[in-house]
Amino acid sequence: xxxxxxxxxxxxIIILLLVILIIIAGYYPIDSFDQGRDSMPAFFFNFEKFIPxxxxxxxxxxxxxxxxxxxxxxxxxxxxxxxxxxxYLIMILLHFVFYILLPFKMDRPxxxxxxxxxxxLNLMYTIVSPYNLFPSMHVSLATFSTLIYIKYKKKYSxxxxxxxILIILSVxxxxxxxxxxxxxxxxxxxxxxxxxxxxxxx
Numbered sequence: 496x497x498x499x500x501x502x503x504x505x506x507x508i509i510i511l512l513l514v515i516l517i518i519i520a521g522y523y524p525i526d527s528f529d530q531g532r533d534s535m536p537a538f539f540f541n542f543e544k545f546i547p548x549x550x551x552x553x554x555x556x557x558x559x560x561x562x563x564x565x566x567x568x569x570x571x572x573x574x575x576x577x578x579x580x581x582x583y584l585i586m587i588l589l590h591f592v593f594y595i596l597l598p599f600k601m602d603r604p605x606x607x608x609x610x611x612x613x614x615x616l617n618l619m620y621t622i623v624s625p626y627n628l629f630p631s632m633h634v635s636l637a638t639f640s641t642l643i644y645i646k647y648k649k650k651y652s653x654x655x656x657x658x659x660i661l662i663i664l665s666v667x668x669x670x671x672x673x674x675x676x677x678x679x680x681x682x683x684x685x686x687x688x689x690x691x692x693x694x695x696x697x
Contacts, residue, residue, distance in 0.1 A: 502569075508568050509578045517584065521591045522627060526615040529626040534600035537628055540626045541672045547666040548604050553616045555658075556633065556665040562658060563636040566643050579643055586635050586684060601625040603670055616669060623671065630679025631672045637662045638684040648691065 570576045603625055606613055641659045645652045663681075666672040 505572060507570075510576065511564060511567055512572070514580055514583050514587070516585055517565040518632075521587065522632075523596045525591055525678045526624050526626050529594065529598040529600075530624070532598060534626065535599045537599045537673045538675050540675070543667075543674055546667055548670055550606070550608070550616045551592050552610050552661075552665040552668040553612060553619055554665075555661040555671055556619060556671065557615065557660045558639045558658070559633050559665075562655075562662065563640045565640060566647075569644075569648055575647070582639065582687050583636070585691075586639060586687050589683060589687075590627075590630065590632045590635065593629055597629050598626065599628040599676075601671065601673070602627055607611060619669070619671075625671075628672055629676045630683050631666055632667050632680065633672070634677050634680030635661055635684040638681055639688055642684070642688045 512617060565634065566579050570579065603620065606616060621674075637659050641655045644655045663677055667674065
């Protein structure tokens with residue numbers, strides 16, 4: 496059976512699924528590994544003591560998974576899509592290295608209330624452990640996807656930037672990351688973006 500026609504017809508979806516599988520195959524084993532050894536307390540700045548705990552922002556946290564997958568909808572050239580996928584993989588693998596070398600652990604606040612927002616927050620806390628912190632993969636993926644949108648679409652870019660800002664705020668306000676994790680995610684994604692697309696333009 497010749498699978499090439501099927502592959503080329505569905506290549507973008509297949510690539511997206513492979514990227515997701517690689518994230519799962521690396522993220523959770525590293526997470527389990529970190530839980531089985533001595534962790535390092537998450538580094539935080541003094542001003543972070545004044546950042547409130549806002550469970551409602553879990554909605555924006557979850558929305559990152561939509562933002563990160565958007566390129567499949569508007570990137571038309573398969574070569575560009577492949578390049579973006581490679582960039583995602585480079586970022587993900589770099590995150591895995593950091594997570595192994597720096598097993599930070601986040602202290603999470605108690606969650607006393609009930610309701611749909613608290614249900615979503617508890618679900619997120621179950622799926623995403625307080626390990627694998629620096630740099631924030633959430634921030635990296637969201638930032639890179641926003642940069643991709645600005646490069647290829649430009650129209651309504653301010654809305655994408657606003658969405659990115661809300662996602663960045665969410666990782667802080669639901670106490671999933673510290674500020675240093677956000678900075679690390681912003682720097683890592685920006686460097687990978689410059690590396691991939693600067694090379695293309697040379």
